[in-house]
Amino acid sequence: MRILLVEDERKLSGIIKRSLKEVNYAVDLADNGDEALFIAESHPYDLIILDIMLPGKDGITVCRNLRKNKNDTPILMLTARDDEEDKITGLDSGADDYITKPFSYPEFLARVRALLRRKSTGKSSRLKLADLELDQLTRKAYRAGKEIDLTPKEYSLLEYLMNNVGEVITRTMISEHVWDGDFEAFSNVINVYVNYLKKKIDHGHTKQLIHSLRGVGYILKDE
Ligand code: CA
Numbered sequence: 245m246r247i248l249l250v251e252d253e254r255k256l257s258g259i260i261k262r263s264l265k266e267v268n269y270a271v272d273l274a275d276n277g278d279e280a281l282f283i284a285e286s287h288p289y290d291l292i293i294l295d296i297m298l299p300g301k302d303g304i305t306v307c308r309n310l311r312k313n314k315n316d317t318p319i320l321m322l323t324a325r326d327d328e329e330d331k332i333t334g335l336d337s338g339a340d341d342y343i344t345k346p347f348s349y350p351e352f353l354a355r356v357r358a359l360l361r362r363k364s365t366g367k368s369s370r371l372k373l374a375d376l377e378l379d380q381l382t383r384k385a386y387r388a389g390k391e392i393d394l395t396p397k398e399y400s401l402l403e404y405l406m407n408n409v410g411e412v413i414t415r416t417m418i419s420e421h422v423w424d425g426d427f428e429a430f431s432n433v434i435n436v437y438v439n440y441l442k443k444k445i446d447h448g449h450t451k452q453l454i455h456s457l458r459g460v461g462y463i464l465k466d467e
């Protein structure tokens with residue numbers, strides 16, 4: 245899951261970024277409205293966390309522009325004070341949720357998870373392919389009812405694949421969604437991770453779910 249964080253207060257953006265990276269989201273930063281619009285249009289993000297008070301274009305204007313340009317990425321707004329007006333304007337401009345600063349990180353992360361869930365599945369928090377199951381609430385995976393022990397990175401990778409079942413996934417797509425902008429998309433790093441995952445998911449099962457497409461990428465499918 246790749247998140248764009250738009251916040252101009254360095255200290256706060258550093259703390260938020262760290263808290264998101266700790267639970268293994270890939271995070272890119274923008275510190276003003278114009279940069280946010282540019283970056284949001286150039287990468288496919290899974291969530292945008294948008295502060296209202298920004299230099300240049302404010303968060304409300306950025307949000308309106310994104311929606312006008314048919315960008316439907318979920319947006320979580322950060323409002324500075326408990327200002328009813330700000331919240332209403334924020335939601336009216338197309339934001340999906342808001343949280344008032346200062347906020348507690350457990351609540352913040354819960355809202356982030358809720359928005360990402362809404363995006364990826366519509367309703368359910370469980371993803372399923374054949375006898376492979378992923379619980380997005382507990383971040384656990386099961387094959388044939390048995391829990392698979394995954395590292396946070398492997399979980400993120402599997403979650404991304406399960407959100408795109410039957411589609412060809414290139415290494416670039418994986419590097420954009422599972423890693424963040426700091427990551428150099430060395431394909432061998434991704435190969436190594438996919439191979440770890442393959443071993444854990446498919447080893448000892450007659451039906452293989454993760455398939456490599458030579459020179460192209462990967463596909464998760466039931467056949
Ligand atoms: Ca700000």
